[in-house]
Amino acid sequence: MTAVDEVKIGGMGASRRRVEDARFVRGRGNYVDDIKLPGMLHMEVLRSPLAHATITSIDTSKAWEIPGVRLVLTGEMMAQRNLAWMPTLSYDTQAVLATDKVRFQGQEVCVVIADDPYIAKDGCEAIVVDYEPLPPVVNPLQSRAADAPIIRDDKEGQTDNTCYRWEVGDRAATDRAFATADVVSKLKLHYPRSHPSPIECCGAVADYNPATQKLSVFMTTQAPHIIRAAFALVTELPEHMIRIISPDIGGGFGNKVPVYPGYVAATLASILLGKPVKWIEDKTGNLISTGFGRDMYLDGEMALRSDGKILAVRMHADTDQGAFFSDAQPSKFKIGLMHSAFACYDVGAGHITAQGHYTNKAPGGVAYRCSFRVTEAMFFQERMMQAAAVDLGMDQAEFRRRNLLHDDAFPARTPFGFLVDSGQYGKCLQIGLDAIGYDQFKIDQAEARTRGRRLGIGISTMTEPLGAGNSREYDILGIKMFDSAELRVHMTGKAILRVGAKSQGQGHETTWGQIVAHELGIPAADVIVEEGDTDTAPFGMGTYASRSTPVAGAAIAMVSRKIRAKARKLAAHLLEVSEEDVEWELGRFYVRGAPERGATIQECAMAAYSNMPDGMEPGLENNAYYDPPNLTWPFACYIATVEVDPATGVWDVLRVVAVDDCGVRINPMIVEGQIMGGLTEAYAAASMQFQTYDADGNIVGSNYMDYLLPTAWETPGFELHEVVTPCPHHPLGAKGVGECATVGGPAAFVNAVHDALSDTGVRNIDMPLLPDRVWQAVQDGQDVSGMPPVRSDA
Amino acid sequence: MYPSRFRYEAPRSLDEARALLTRFGDEAKILAGGQSLVPLLKLRFAAPELLVDINNIPGLDHHREDADGTLRIGALCRHVSLERSALLPGRHPLMASAAPLIADPIVRNRGTLVGSLCHSDPQGDWASVLLALGGSIVALGPSGRRTIPASEFSLGPFQNALLPGEIAIEAVVPAAQGHVSGSYLKLERRVGDFATAGVAVALEMSGDTVTRAGIALTGVGPSNIAATAAEQALTGRALTTDTIDEAAELAAAAAQPRSDHRGSAAYKRHVVATFVRRGLQRQEVGAAA
Numbered sequence A: 001m002t003a004v005d006e007v008k009i010g011g012m013g014a015s016r017r018r019v020e021d022a023r024f025v026r027g028r029g030n031y032v033d034d035i036k037l038p039g040m041l042h043m044e045v046l047r048s049p050l051a052h053a054t055i056t057s058i059d060t061s062k063a064w065e066i067p068g069v070r071l072v073l074t075g076e077m078m079a080q081r082n083l084a085w086m087p088t089l090s091y092d093t094q095a096v097l098a099t100d101k102v103r104f105q106g107q108e109v110c111v112v113i114a115d116d117p118y119i120a121k122d123g124c125e126a127i128v129v130d131y132e133p134l135p136p137v138v139n140p141l142q143s144r145a146a147d148a149p150i151i152r153d154d155k156e157g158q159t160d161n162t163c164y165r166w167e168v169g170d171r172a173a174t175d176r177a178f179a180t181a182d183v184v185s186k187l188k189l190h191y192p193r194s195h196p197s198p199i200e201c202c203g204a205v206a207d208y209n210p211a212t213q214k215l216s217v218f219m220t221t222q223a224p225h226i227i228r229a230a231f232a233l234v235t236e237l238p239e240h241m242i243r244i245i246s247p248d249i250g251g252g253f254g255n256k257v258p259v260y261p262g263y264v265a266a267t268l269a270s271i272l273l274g275k276p277v278k279w280i281e282d283k284t285g286n287l288i289s290t291g292f293g294r295d296m297y298l299d300g301e302m303a304l305r306s307d308g309k310i311l312a313v314r315m316h317a318d319t320d321q322g323a324f325f326s327d328a329q330p331s332k333f334k335i336g337l338m339h340s341a342f343a344c345y346d347v348g349a350g351h352i353t354a355q356g357h358y359t360n361k362a363p364g365g366v367a368y369r370c371s372f373r374v375t376e377a378m379f380f381q382e383r384m385m386q387a388a389a390v391d392l393g394m395d396q397a398e399f400r401r402r403n404l405l406h407d408d409a410f411p412a413r414t415p416f417g418f419l420v421d422s423g424q425y426g427k428c429l430q431i432g433l434d435a436i437g438y439d440q441f442k443i444d445q446a447e448a449r450t451r452g453r454r455l456g457i458g459i460s461t462m463t464e465p466l467g468a469g470n471s472r473e474y475d476i477l478g479i480k481m482f483d484s485a486e487l488r489v490h491m492t493g494k495a496i497l498r499v500g501a502k503s504q505g506q507g508h509e510t511t512w513g514q515i516v517a518h519e520l521g522i523p524a525a526d527v528i529v530e531e532g533d534t535d536t537a538p539f540g541m542g543t544y545a546s547r548s549t550p551v552a553g554a555a556i557a558m559v560s561r562k563i564r565a566k567a568r569k570l571a572a573h574l575l576e577v578s579e580e581d582v583e584w585e586l587g588r589f590y591v592r593g594a595p596e597r598g599a600t601i602q603e604c605a606m607a608a609y610s611n612m613p614d615g616m617e618p619g620l621e622n623n624a625y626y627d628p629p630n631l632t633w634p635f636a637c638y639i640a641t642v643e644v645d646p647a648t649g650v651w652d653v654l655r656v657v658a659v660d661d662c663g664v665r666i667n668p669m670i671v672e673g674q675i676m677g678g679l680t681e682a683y684a685a686a687s688m689q690f691q692t693y694d695a696d697g698n699i700v701g702s703n704y705m706d707y708l709l710p711t712a713w714e715t716p717g718f719e720l721h722e723v724v725t726p727c728p729h730h731p732l733g734a735k736g737v738g739e740c741a742t743v744g745g746p747a748a749f750v751n752a753v754h755d756a757l758s759d760t761g762v763r764n765i766d767m768p769l770l771p772d773r774v775w776q777a778v779q780d781g782q783d784v785s786g787m788p789p790v791r792s793d794a
Numbered sequence B: 001m002y003p004s005r006f007r008y009e010a011p012r013s014l015d016e017a018r019a020l021l022t023r024f025g026d027e028a029k030i031l032a033g034g035q036s037l038v039p040l041l042k043l044r045f046a047a048p049e050l051l052v053d054i055n056n057i058p059g060l061d062h063h064r065e066d067a068d069g070t071l072r073i074g075a076l077c078r079h080v081s082l083e084r085s086a087l088l089p090g091r092h093p094l095m096a097s098a099a100p101l102i103a104d105p106i107v108r109n110r111g112t113l114v115g116s117l118c119h120s121d122p123q124g125d126w127a128s129v130l131l132a133l134g135g136s137i138v139a140l141g142p143s144g145r146r147t148i149p150a151s152e153f154s155l156g157p158f159q160n161a162l163l164p165g166e167i168a169i170e171a172v173v174p175a176a177q178g179h180v181s182g183s184y185l186k187l188e189r190r191v192g193d194f195a196t197a198g199v200a201v202a203l204e205m206s207g208d209t210v211t212r213a214g215i216a217l218t219g220v221g222p223s224n225i226a227a228t229a230a231e232q233a234l235t236g237r238a239l240t241t242d243t244i245d246e247a248a249e250l251a252a253a254a255a256q257p258r259s260d261h262r263g264s265a266a267y268k269r270h271v272v273a274t275f276v277r278r279g280l281q282r283q284e285v286g287a288a289a
């Protein structure tokens, strides 16, 4: 007898096929819209057509007359139950159904509950709402103006449109460093509003049972336990009578963390009617009213020594939050983890200020694979790096090499207070440069330029903080950001594992089984994974910000180790030796010095139920709550090459090289899938994706004709490489990876296009780099800034 | 999708369809591939009383040539059939180059060329192709059959020349003479996007001389635009840098673009000139070979 083969049992490092795909590709998944309960009714939402208006009257009488309409809810009716407003996850309030006025186009005004969704929609159309238009505010500039209308006049003491102010770093030290600089490089840019746009929209089936008084809500949520806590706080239902079930989810990307009015309205409707109520949002509803990402204006500068050493950075961020501050983010940090900017470089000193602005736009900002605004931080960082290299007249790669943290610098404290854990940054950069053939490309580029062709190369290197908490610094609404796992091994050695995280397509059912296999030698296929049901899963903070493997994954390792400790006692009993004489190899205990005398983990499991020693508690199960000591710090180097057609502004991607160091890879195939998906989203952001509003506050980007998702046709191929620097404080050495490519990728494409235009005087074209903007910049030799305009010069 | 309530009929013959259309007049809508109509139903921008689904009517899914080379495309011929056609490459190069640029593969599986013409979306690609080729549409109505030239078919955005009760049964492209060349150039933000600007170029040549030029523009006006001045500037002349530049400038002048989120009017006009130039240069190279 020897240890089991780890790859064969689907353990660490096995590119095991995703077990969840068996049902997803056969159409046998169980999404919220698949749930059909007896007597279930259907809810549709009537939304505001205007961005900013006072509601003067709502007449629902015609809707009530339609056969099959069971209930019409207005803001006033919600107010009678104290539910017209709800708290957000950022200590603000948000209207559930509008009472006084509407504050963005698409805001929820009424809901209609009917026998089927067609009737519910007819009911919405029959409602007459009178609005008195107010001037709309569609960007921070307008929102700051002295004569701007106060959007949140519902809030006591609110005298302007400021949502928050925040500051971090050492202003005095930064000022001192700037005073000694040889060169000061400046950059101003806008990261446009984008939408995560999961293929499955939001929805819920609320089922209040008047007989048991228990409320069950099937819901598209990435964080079911937070939702239960929030429901217990705002409704009068006790926590044990609320069950939130998050079934299969068709993509989340941060869009499914907040609490949405639809969830609340469907729940109240079910309580009032005593019947299940289903609400399934349509695509437009999802795009115009739910959590978006970015919409940030950044203005910064970098102090440099002439030899290329960075001395300090300084930046200011203005965020457009929309009508409500509804973000889910750690409560201490008002602009997420923006201050992780420049964490991979030795920048000396730094100072960041930030201000949030209310506008008449959909609420949000922290979503779309951003790891709490790290996307904007790293984009600015890498655009600033390129601008500084250009100003210094220094090669892009060399400038980065000079400033990246050295391998012996870890753990490294950043000027903004983070402790970066580990990395081999120089090695990653070099692998990337070698893979793309950097030196040869530079030669080819110069040669092509002589023939009128414009080639460009862009680099983006970054580390980012993934896996909140620790609990000292990270909480949402006061709830600490730990996570959890509960493992029960049955008598035949098969197991069920329940976890506080919640997969939305990331493949948890596959990866989690592999961690158990690695720790216990139980084949991954013998482990069933369950998540998302608050009645059965242990309390956890859910899945977003790349935190599942860093936090919940660690909890799984820890609970497996607790199980192994008990199994060791059972093995000693079976082998009739003392515990100290028992050794472990994967899947099996054996007697020290007599390796042929052993007990497998399965034999130990059987003993736990049939042959435990006197005085031992029966069974083989345990749980673990994991509070990480630090965030994990993966590193990535993305390099893209492009060719720009100056006559049309169209640019084509030639090659993309990605070098990711996310520590130990549990399932390399899943990791690579995450990176490719992220690079696709990065390409989308760089090339085509944005949501904007016209001067009247009408949204442009309310459907897939106007809001563009890249298809397989234009998405470039990706060449992936890896470096492994194990995380020193994670039990498996793993780091987060889910968001790396979305965060670090955009700058590689954008830097490449700017490199191709290096002789035109164009310093910055804001994303997305649509052909007309690139053409315009080349034409005028000038920057193109801000959102793509909604023009109407006829 | 939750459209308004409607009635649905799926006639099995043109006669049956005609009878339904005559009876319901303006209240009826024909359903072909559904790729434009269904989105309108979903948004409740269209709320017809009756949908007449013509997909069960036999004998409409063809595209074929008559003995004299005239090309006929039936009302149920899908974009995908034209994309995969063995007939089009070589003899109908403009059609062959446009087909794979319509929408995306999923839409091409269902949508029809005739439906696209009837929909009269100024951003539809096929109308430019038909204009450049001097094609026409055959309509069948209560008072029989008539042929409407492509240049008279579209009356503006989403308005066509069909009378109530009329059904378009076929698009027709006349036989070309001499050496035939052509191509469709389209600027789109991604596959499946409508054109920011599109240009159809069709040439017939005898030796070095252009005997017929067809140039039409997509997405830069209230309807697809035939760039007749540019066509005339080429007819009877050889393709040279000068004639090509002249045609490109005249086509750009014929465009009536509006600034919108796809780009400024100036940009679109510039793309039209660039594409006409590139389209003609391709033929110049082709002719030399």
Ligand SMILES: Cc1cc2nc3c(=O)[nH]c(=O)nc-3n(C[C@H](O)[C@H](O)[C@H](O)COP(=O)(O)OP(=O)(O)OC[C@H]3O[C@@H](n4cnc5c(N)ncnc54)[C@H](O)[C@@H]3O)c2cc1C
Pocket: B029, B030, B031, B032, B033, B034, B035, B036, B037, B038, B039, B075, B101, B102, B103, B104, B107, B110, B111, B112, B113, B114, B115, B116, B117, B118, B119, B123, B124, B125, B126, B162, B166, B167, B168, B169, B192, B193, B194, B195
């Ligand atoms: C995502 C997407 C992307 C698209 N992109 C493009 C693009 O890039 N370029 C492009 O050109 N098009 C594009 N389209 C439109 C597509 O080409 C449609 O297929 C076409 O416009 C309509 O053809 P259909 O057969 O689907 O017509 P339907 O949708 O069935 O009908 C369209 C209209 O024409 C009428 N009609 C249809 N057939 C007849 C007939 N025989 N007689 C009289 N009236 C008739 C209908 O009543 C209706 O009003 C796109 C569509 C989608 C959904």
